[in-house]
Amino acid sequence: MSTLGCDSHGVLNDAEFSKPMPSIGLYVAIASLLCALAMAADLLHGFLHRKFWFPCKFFSLNATSLTFIGVGIKLSVDLNTSMPSRHDQLSKLSSSVFVCTVMGNSMPSLGSMDNKDLLMNLVALAILVVTDVVNICIQLGTGAIYVFKEEHFMVVLLMMLMLMILSFSATTVPTTKRILEAKYKKKYEVALKCPLATERTTVAKKIQQDLSKFWMMAHTSSPQFVMARSVTCTASGFFCLLSAVTLGEAVVRSYLLRPGTTTTLEFCRGDSDYKWSTSLVLVCQGSAVAVGTVAPAIRWFTAVKFRCPIRGSRSYRDEFRIESYWTQWFSEKKQRPLPLSRLSILKDRSCRKTAHDAKRWLLDVCIGVQYVIVFASKIIRYVSVYCVSRILICLHLAFRATGRSTVSHVDSEMSGGGSRQELASFVLHLEGEDELVDLMVRSNREATDHWVKKGRKNQPVNLIELLEATTKISKGFEGIREFDSSEVASLAPSGEPPNCWALPLVTMTAIALALANVKPKLLNAVSEALDSVNKFECVLDTGGELANLRKAAEVVWLGVDLYHKWFDVDLRKLSKQEKSPEETLRELAEVAKREFSESWQMNLMVCMKHKPSHWPIKTLAANSMYRICQTILLNYETRDYGTGEALLRKLETTISDIVSGCFCNVVQVVSVKCLVTAVEVREESVRGAALHLGKQRRF
Structure with missing residues (x-):
């Protein structure tokens, strides 16, 4: 055996x-x-x-x-x-x-x-x-x-x-990080007080010149670059x-x-x-x-x-210090x-x-x-x-x-070029x-x-077309004030959640899909807008108060963009029904009210205990849909939307106003991204700010 x-x-x-x-x-x-x-x-x-x-x-x-x-x-x-x-x-x-x-x-x-x-x-x-x-x-x-x-x-x-x-x-890593971090904070204040731009420089050009200084500081203090050199x-x-x-x-x-x-x-x-x-x-x-x-x-x-003395004698007295x-x-x-x-x-x-x-x-x-x-x-x-x-x-x-x-052209610039001395x-x-x-x-x-030009090559074409098409009929940022009326009765007894930029965008896009057979350009434009809007909101929302609202926007947009659905509501099927725009809006409002009530009852303890901005995702999305539909219905007759074409134009204009309003924060976003606390990601953050600036230069 x-x-x-x-x-x-x-x-x-x-x-x-x-x-x-x-x-x-x-x-x-x-x-x-x-x-x-x-x-x-x-x-x-x-x-x-x-x-x-x-x-x-x-x-x-x-x-x-x-x-x-x-x-x-x-x-x-x-x-x-x-x-x-x-x-x-x-x-x-x-x-x-x-x-x-x-x-x-x-x-x-x-x-x-x-x-x-x-x-x-x-x-x-x-x-x-x-x-x-x-x-x-x-x-x-x-x-x-x-x-x-x-x-x-x-x-x-x-x-x-x-x-x-x-x-x-x-x-040496902890020591060099501490030394360069102290220098960065001092130079950051100097950069803000002593800009390279002149009085005639445009705002976009001034931001780009400031970014050059921030990039120089972030790049030269990058821990990996310090070690590599x-x-x-x-x-x-x-x-x-x-x-x-x-x-x-x-x-x-x-x-x-x-x-x-x-x-x-x-x-x-x-x-x-x-x-x-x-x-x-x-x-x-x-x-x-x-x-x-x-x-x-x-x-x-x-x-x-770099240290080869081919352009004259070079002193080596400090070489071995x-x-x-x-x-x-x-x-x-x-x-x-x-x-x-x-x-x-x-x-x-x-x-x-x-x-x-x-x-x-x-x-x-x-x-x-x-x-x-x-x-x-x-x-x-x-x-x-x-x-x-x-x-x-x-x-x-x-x-x-x-x-x-x-002697190259680059070397010949060493004696001239005021910006080089200032950047140094x-x-x-x-x-x-x-x-x-x-x-x-x-x-x-x-x-x-280079990064700004690269951002320009990747500009959102569909979004630019939408903004240019609605510029003639837009009255400033009127849509930001009008999309959510204070006259709409609240669904919750504990107040209303704040509005972020992304959730109204996806909600109004869902409404547009339910009203008419919307062309793919609107969906593409909103998708391009959300790419920047989400990044802007993450930077501006330093306390994380709007985190749940952003998650709600992501969940809603996933259904709208890929499946043309708002949760279980088929928006394409709704648009093909022989109903007036007013009837479609009332149906959407009723569905949103029902979804809100169900979600509220299921998460009653959470909703009552936390602030409205911390409500569950479905509750926030249903509340946004209900309020926007009711706001449109309040002004439906006075605006004379008729068969719905005028209403669709109004929705596109409001979407354009919200995106434009969000992009007005580009200066603040660039400033925050250039002063992130983590030195390891600061260089990448400044590069991202330059790419954002290139994408938004036409807005």
Whole structure:
């Protein structure tokens, strides 16, 4: 009798154990490919948005990416599986280089994390890297890795260096955020008091010029951009490039060199238990390394190129000075006492003194390590500048000899252009970044114009046609005052909810559908309007009082737009009945009254306990439909709406007035979006404000 896993003699049968290994290799390849796609998306996003420091939008250090990285290093941490062939050994090396690429690519993402996430993600990354390094060292000792030993030593060294750079660079994030946040608040007040616009400038142009200042402040204080332009990120990019070159050298040595040469490698025969999957892993991880190295390499080359002294002598006396913000976090921790709750077991004064001294000594060591890391990073940058500058100087002389000038139009503007000097005062930079101010102004001076133009290309065409068609018959914002009459009796005993912009829009559109066979242009126009109106209301409603009203508008509009229904009422079917507009309005009012009563009774405790603005969604929607229908009925005979065409024109005019009234808040919306509290999303918020301005320039 045999049991599971044993043969008839009770001996362990391990012949089937290796069958799942190719599937595991496929799993590793898929995880590596997903990381490659995410890094490629970040690369494409940087090019499309002209952010050549490549922020981490799709690939950053978090629980998901760390899980994929853990899967991706499966081959390099495998201690006891035989990996004899060429692609087996290369796949072990590619897994280690893959880790270096991930660290170099995702370094800017450290700036967007809060302190807790920063600590947790770095600890998890350190565990992965140390595990990988230890396992590689074991395999080098046991002979599981028998070729590419020099490459593995190099990659292990680069991994440890990059982990130290990431860890110690992360300690500057709280300090730099605090410094730049204080500068932003001061410059924000200055920007409002000292506008760039002249007295003859239009309101829209003035807003655009103010947005240029807000964008410059938000962009240059963006935590990811601050990290990406740091000297340690430059060094990390160089190490990432070096690791990719190491993998490329190993591939060239193993595949392209002719047999019989002194550098030819001898590989063992046979296949590993992973079989064909190791080749797939090598291809996927090689692709991830190739794609993921581009952004760090460009960051490194940009920093080097900017500091190359090809336009005259440049002083390097401050090149190796260590700025105070690098060690400020450690210094602050050093001055603070240890939490007494953690020292309650140390009742003896000498023990407490020893604990405090040990803490201060440890922080002194960390400060020393930070000095070494920053100083070494600056040496790497200096050496890179020295080497690259020789090449650029030769190119400069070659162009000069052929009679060509290398001074671009952008460079010629440096002596003129008053707006550049004014914008330069709104660049937020850290100690030691004075030389970067002009570069940041040149790179981002026209960014706001770019976003505004992009917004113009996406202007709501149907909404513009509706507004232009109703301009002739509209009398200011008369529709805003008239759509809800105070003479309509209240359905609820506890008062009326306030009106938002969105709910009346969707309610009147539903009424228009019930009255006549409305053309799709009206639905498209209202849909385009709601896209902006909802964003405006979210910004203006800082207290969240109108949140339920906005949700009610979203629910109603979903039914109206997709199914032409107001809850269970088929609006198209209602419009095809042979009824007068007055009868249709009365039917809608009765349905709304019935829906309100049912919803009120079902949610009586909620409705009586909370304010009207916090009523359930269905109650708010039914109340809006009832009041608007009753308001139209009150004025039906005096307005002489006749067969309904005049009534439909009136509804379109009222919709136009409400949208126009909402868009009058564009100045306030832009101001609020430029002063959002979260520094991580401020840049995106200002960009959104510029896009909104571009969309609304014709209104």
